[in-house]
Amino acid sequence: MLSAFSAALQRRFRNWVNRRIRPARTVTLGQRNLFIFPSASGWAYIFTLLLLWVLGTNYENSLILGLAFLLLSVFVVAILHTYHNLAALRLTLGEVKPVFVGERAAFRVRIQCKAGSGKGQVLNVGWRNEPCISLSLTGDEQDVELWAQSDRRGWLHPGRLKLESVFPLGILRCWTWLDLDAKALVYPRPIASEQAPWADAEGELDAHFQRAGSDDFVGLESYQPGQSLRRIAWKQFARGQGLMLKQFAQSEGQAQALDWHFFEGMDTENRLSRLCHWVLYLDQRGLPFSLALPGQVIPMGQGDSHRDRCLTRLALYGLETRSAD
Structure with a gap:
């Protein structure tokens, strides 16, 4: 009482x-x-x-x-x-x-x-x-x-x-x-997985190729908002030439499509944790990627803003609808 x-x-x-x-x-x-x-x-x-x-x-x-x-x-x-x-x-x-x-x-x-x-x-x-x-x-x-x-x-x-x-x-x-x-x-806790969760439209793995990579330096390009800060040419910036990005090329750079359905049989939190790991993995290597979740798709992109957008979608997946109700 x-x-x-x-x-x-x-x-x-x-x-x-x-x-x-x-x-x-x-x-x-x-x-x-x-x-x-x-x-x-x-x-x-x-x-x-x-x-x-x-x-x-x-x-x-x-x-x-x-x-x-x-x-x-x-x-x-x-x-x-x-x-x-x-x-x-x-x-x-x-x-x-x-x-x-x-x-x-x-x-x-x-x-x-x-x-x-x-x-x-x-x-x-x-x-x-x-x-x-x-x-x-x-x-x-x-x-x-x-x-x-x-x-x-x-x-x-x-x-x-x-x-x-x-x-x-x-x-x-x-x-x-x-x-x-x-x-x-x-954000979800990143958990590494043995297999990469990407596939192309036909279901084949590693089928998207790009020319941008991280092996050989090929030149400079103007910086655009949202692009990765890790490729900024700081020496040129110190000389007063403005913000420029270093361009690299490699023969087998790949743009990956992260897909929710790759982790069949796992519960929601485990799927989100593994997708979170691969978002960070691809971002650290400067590779473009897309993210497909049930009912929402983030187009192919790269850079800090794209990474943060994907991580935010993973963090709030299934919670926005609940809070709206």
């Missing part, structure tokens, strides 16, 4: 927080999103204050009563100082890079405060289901990197960000639960 009541109370509090603090990648702290309450030391402080007041009243001792009122005034002033430690802080979530299943995603949060007001503050920052880290503000602007573990492909949502401080006296805790709309794209 007690656990059910506690769960219902927490659920009501989360719903209230969701209505009060809306998702945003940049948030400025203030009265609407900051909460303050006595800490464990603060409750001991309050108990001591009440005890002194009872003793002073019972024995009509003005000295004890004066001490109790002095402690009460310190407590009231501490409320204002503890609140102003976090008030007006500005938090901004930076760009989040994709990761593979099993890796930890890094979320970079920039904390900005008024000139000269943040130095010396100690903050505890962390995601709801991750341990908090202590951060000492040493300037008017500081970056903190927070991590979240990924255990499945798709979008990783670490949840709300917890930010708290008990500075300066430790008897009051000022905190907030921020929704920075944080998410990281998680």
Whole structure:
């Protein structure tokens, strides 16, 4: 009964927080999103204050009563100082890079405060289901990197960000639960396979040939957005000739067609993991490739943007329809 009541109370509090603090990648702290309450030391402080007041009243001792009122005034002033430690802080979530299943995603949060007001503050920052880290503000602007573990492909949502401080006296805790709309794209875990999953339209393997390769240097060409950065001619760029790509040629370079149906008998996640491996394999060798998934086909291409597009389709396969429903 007690656990059910506690769960219902927490659920009501989360719903209230969701209505009060809306998702945003940049948030400025203030009265609407900051909460303050006595800490464990603060409750001991309050108990001591009440005890002194009872003793002073019972024995009509003005000295004890004066001490109790002095402690009460310190407590009231501490409320204002503890609140102003976090008030007006500005938090901004930076760009989040994709990761593979099993890796930890890094979320970079920039904390900005008024000139000269943040130095010396100690903050505890962390995601709801991750341990908090202590951060000492040493300037008017500081970056903190927070991590979240990924255990499945798709979008990783670490949840709300917890930010708290008990500075300066430790008897009051000022905190907030921020929704920075944080998410990281998680690619399938790459798993190598013995056979390559490509075939041509007639079902024959290795039937698509190209002239571009990686054996013999044949010249330079202008760089186009989306092409691989690994072939940039840096010497020519340093001479002020602009971005140019090195051209190579080989006799047996092959453009490959990655096909979902090659891995018959495997479940969805194993198929995606093996396709992910071959996307990375072909991209590292600068070979063009296409990707065929049930209901969607990515045409032949190459370069960083093409690789990222294929990995994104693999990461979100079967999840976009589910989320739409």
